[in-house]
Amino acid sequence: VxxxxxxxxxxxxxxxxxxxxxxxxxxxxxxxxxxxxxxxxxxxxxxxxxxxxxxxxxxxxxxxxxxxxxxxxxxxxxxxxxxxxxxxxxxxxxxxxxxxxxxxxxxxxxxxxxxxxxxxxxxxxxxxxxxxxxxxxxxxxxxxxxxxxxxxxxxxRRSRRRRAPASTGSRQKRKRRARKASPGCPTSMRRNSMKTKPWMTRNDMAITADQVKMLREATGAGMMDAKRALEATGGDFEKAKDWLRQKGMAKAGAKATRAARQGIVETYVHHNQQLGVLVEVNSESDFVARNEQFRELAHEIAVHIAAADPRYLRREDVPADVLERERAIFQAQARDQKKPEAVMEKIVQGKLNDFYKREVLLDQPWTKDDKRSVSEVVKEAIGKIGENITISRFARFKVGEGPSPSST
Structure with a gap:
């Protein structure tokens, strides 16, 4: 140690x-x-x-x-x-x-x-x-x-402290050697237990330290969480990642109502100096705002905004007139295709969802993993870090264009 x-x-x-x-x-x-x-x-x-x-x-x-x-x-x-x-x-x-x-x-x-x-x-x-x-x-x-x-x-140290002083009698020496060699001897049991890693028990010998390490590197989860995920999924790496993701989202749901007034403003400027992003990401405490995982998340969000070009932060920020115009266009397209009235509303709603995925930051597919949305990435970070995290506002600048809409 x-x-x-x-x-x-x-x-x-x-x-x-x-x-x-x-x-x-x-x-x-x-x-x-x-x-x-x-x-x-x-x-x-x-x-x-x-x-x-x-x-x-x-x-x-x-x-x-x-x-x-x-x-x-x-x-x-x-x-x-x-x-x-x-x-x-x-x-x-x-x-x-x-x-x-x-x-x-x-x-x-x-x-x-x-x-x-x-x-x-x-x-x-x-x-x-x-x-x-x-x-x-x-x-x-x-x-x-x-x-x-x-x-x-x-x-x-404990075994050194409790060891009895050596005896000069040969019979006592032989007895001590026999006890030490016995499988049931406490000293032998302690020595054997030291050979096993803390997460390697009789019930989960299939879960190795290398598996735990790989899962931690892939997800950023704690060692015990990674071990539990592998145990719960029988050692399946992909299922363990999903298990940790679901656990993080469950934690995020419980913390979502807590106020997040600390945080940082992250910047990103593209290497050609033609594109830049400002984004404010908030946490509950200044301690978390200095956390390396939190800062890395804020930077990745800024890079995502530069690549995906969202116009709004959340669905509620989309102006009503813009939403009605898009809905009217989708309804007209459905009528031109002579879709039945019974399914027309479902078609329109599906196209509105696609619109949100294109234009709304929290609904956009994550640029590093399009199977997850930005909001899911934030929820996973909440589960790992242990505090509520929110994206408050952002602005995207491109040379020759005005800034993108900023939401608060």
Whole structure:
């Protein structure tokens, strides 16, 4: 388990408990790529270990300037990588104090499908965490207490603490060896359980970590949601994506009535400098407005508007005279084709729906996936992010033309 806590209130507890349990830790600045670019970071760790060995075997040699440079380099590496000096591979889990501050560490762990355990305060997003520990991440005593319990719960340390002292009697030694070799021995059971990933149980051995990782990369869902989707669909990848989409829309329906007054104004300018878009996308909180997923959604909406050229935001924004004119045209076309009166209204309504798909942003097919509408994409984002999201207004500019209608 990699212990992570760089805020002042957590630094001492993280180092103390990680050292006590023999775990790697980061209690100063999190360097980008510590997990996702671990191969390169490992070179820095090896350099630190080499400098330690030189210092322990007589110290640095050379001119005073060279010795000073080596000492400064070692101090810098100790500060950033000292707690990871013995970490030779990616951790099996990450324990985080304040995932909001450590958002880079959380993002990297999610990309690699590494389980995350975190002390989550009221200003944090629990959907990004696999095992949430509700608590005050600014209280030194609370952080110390929870971190100590996390360190104590790690199996290797617990087994070391509970192991009986060695006996000199040969009979007692043989009995202990026999108990350890026994399949029912608690120590053996703990060792065996450590070989299985958290999402790999006897009932779902068919669901592999690679499947969960692929589904998370394709949908942006949390690890536990991706696992549940694969379990519910028997491991079918496409059905699991549909399952997550439906779950996101169900969440969106429950949140749609909540006010969204924060957000961002996203811009997009085509590479030829002839076309530009402004779009305002709102969320309930400023925290979500700074979320990477939210910003990516706003950018993709701006790109969609540039490509699809909608005239209105929602159906209610279409002027009544425009709607009546289109309806009259469709009715005239149906009469010219001598359609029966009984089916004429259905034909007209179908053509009006096609009109909405062409001209209304929320009804348009998503440019990246025409099987979904823009409104469905927004609802899925609500389900993933956990807050209500709305598109408030937009404007599309093209050189030589006026701006498109802006809706509020």
């Amino acid at each position: 990699l212990f992570v806590g760089t805020k002042k209130q957590a630094q001492e507890s993280i180092e103390l408990e990680a050292r006590r349990s023999g775990m790697p830790y980061v209690n100063h600045r999190w360097m980008g790529g510590m997990l996702t670019n671990f191969t390169v970071m490992r070179r820095q760790i090896e350099r630190l270990n080499a400098l330690r060995a030189i210092r322990n075997n007589g110290g640095f040699t050379g001119s005073k300037k060279q010795v000073t440079q080596l000492e400064e380099e070692m101090q810098r590496l100790e500060r950033f990588f000292g707690g990871m000096a013995d970490m030779k591979k990616l951790p099996g889990a990450v324990y985080v104090v304040d995932p909001r501050k450590e958002h880079i560490a959380v993002t990297e762990a999610r990309k690699l499908a590494i389980p995350i355990v975190a002390i989550t305060d009221s200003n944090c997003d629990p959907d990004e965490i696999d095992k949430v520990i509700p608590g005050n991440d600014d209280a030194i005593r609370a952080v110390k207490l929870i971190t100590s319990k996390i360190a104590e719960s790690w199996p290797p």
